[in-house]
Amino acid sequence: MLLLIPGPVTTRPEVRQAMTQDHAPWDNAFRPLYASVRERVLAIAGGVPGTHASLALQGCGHFATEAAVRTFVPPGGRILIPATGSYADRMARLAREAGRVVVPLTVAQTEPVSPAVVAAALAADPTISHVGLVYSETSSGVIHDAIAIGEAVRAAGRRLILDAVSAFGALPLDISAQPEMDVAVFTTNKCLEGLPGLSFAVARVDSLTGAVGNAGSWSFDLADIYAHALRSGWGSFRFTPPAQVLAAFQTALDFFDVEGGQAARLARYTANARTLYDGMLSLGLEPCLARDVQGPIVMNVHAPSDPAWSLQAFVDALKEAGFVISNFYNTEYPSFRVGCIGAVTPGDMQRFISAVDQVLVRLGIKNRSASRQAA
Incomplete structure (x- = not known):
């Protein structure tokens, strides 16, 4: 049976086989696995150790998106979200329910978002601190130019949150070349061809350290995940992770590398x-x-x-x-x-x-x- 859906995706037998071994996530033998996965994900994103951090969160892509909005947009802060389709609508709902103010930007859902339109919206409202962009909008199939839109955000002196959930691993991303990007979020079970249950954020360290106390949620606080890693080591989760999913993801990354x-x-x-x-x-x-x-x-x-x-x-x-x-x-x-x-x-x-x-x-x-x- 082939899953021809945009996630969870069809996986290789070897990836599924990697799920058959039990793991204790607090065991010292497991910690190097998680630390290694973090390093590999960081490299795929173009992150620089010390400047960027790879952070895992139990759950689907929406969990990482909510954590990103809560962590980097301060309570009551304003975020511009181009209305690219259903997944942009979901980001907007997550932001509103977290107490952030969403500034909608109406765009044609059958065309890429215009960077000039984003620039004009930011110029018209200097109180907007962030732009939330869906890189690959699943509801339509349109890909949006994260680099060009990021340039418009950077020129305006604002920050970018990138939902790369259905893009990461296939579409280009070099977070080191986009200093305006606080974070890119994604999951294991889409273009990286792993199994569902784990999401990731690759974030700027300076943005994380400046966001302490923003989240209003212990579970959805990327700054706290980063602080935990500094205290307990990069192989340590705060809460029980889907350990078998992580082991399968390591195997999926092996195939990613072999493919090129x-x-x-x-x-x-x-x-x-x-x-x-x-x-x-x-x-x-x-x-x-x-x-x-x-x-x-x-x-x-x-x-x-x-x-x-x-x-x-x-x-x-x-x-x-x-x-x-x-x-x-x-x-x-x-x-x-x-x-x-x-x-x-x-x-x-x-x-x-x-x-x-x-x-x-x-x-x-x-x-x-x-x-x-x-x-």
């Missing part, structure tokens, strides 16, 4: 997305995004405009054929979404395309043209 790192992973995912895009067109289906803005992480495809169409029936039939896709969508119009990430190849995508064709015939879908009826 970020550039090689991006190349494979890009090939997956290209194969999928062309395949959908060949079947008479229409991707939701223009090719020039379609990212390599996830693709949304317009649902057929046929009365026999049922997303759940389509999903169920594909599952019988060996493929799992999402049974929901976040686009304005009915669609289905397919992840291009994980331990899958263009050959797997070709098999999926054939399965889609067969399933549409089986379901009696005669009109495959795009549905334009708003959800």
